[in-house]
Amino acid sequence: MIFLTRFDGTEVVVNSDLIVTVEKIPDTVVTLTTGDRIMVKERVEEVVARAAAYRHRVLQGPGVRADAQDIAAALGGHAGAPPAPPTGRKDS
Numbered sequence: 001m002i003f004l005t006r007f008d009g010t011e012v013v014v015n016s017d018l019i020v021t022v023e024k025i026p027d028t029v030v031t032l033t034t035g036d037r038i039m040v041k042e043r044v045e046e047v048v049a050r051a052a053a054y055r056h057r058v059l060q061g062p063g064v065r066a067d068a069q070d071i072a073a074a075l076g077g078h079a080g081a082p083p084a085p086p087t088g089r090k091d092s
Contacts, residue, residue, distance in 0.1 A: 002050040004030070004040040012038060016051040 001013050007027070018032045022044050030038045030047060040047065 002047070002054050004038070004042055004047065004050075007039060007041060012040075014038065016054050019047075019051060022047045 002016050004012050004014055006012055014030065014032070018034065019030055020033055021031045023029045023031070024044045028040050028042055028044050028047060030040060032038070042050075
């Protein structure tokens with residue numbers, strides 16, 4: 001799931017697995033497999049980068065620690081980014 005911003009300033013969370021195309025016509029339009037089209041403020045390159053970062057995290061599998069900063073960056077600096085999952089290690 002990736003966070004995107006509509007032109008009215010509202011945030012929308014999109015399942016990146018449902019993205020068919022991302023076009024610049026002249027604004028960025030995300031087309032989903034459902035046929036829905038969402039116009040967003042982010043540039044095409046940013047939408048692609050967020051989707052790729054999300055896919056990368058998913059393919060790493062469970063138990064792989066992600067830094068909170070990496071998660072926030074992948075979410076576009078979203079203030080509500082989840083904290084990094086616990087690693088089970090104790091730092092000394």
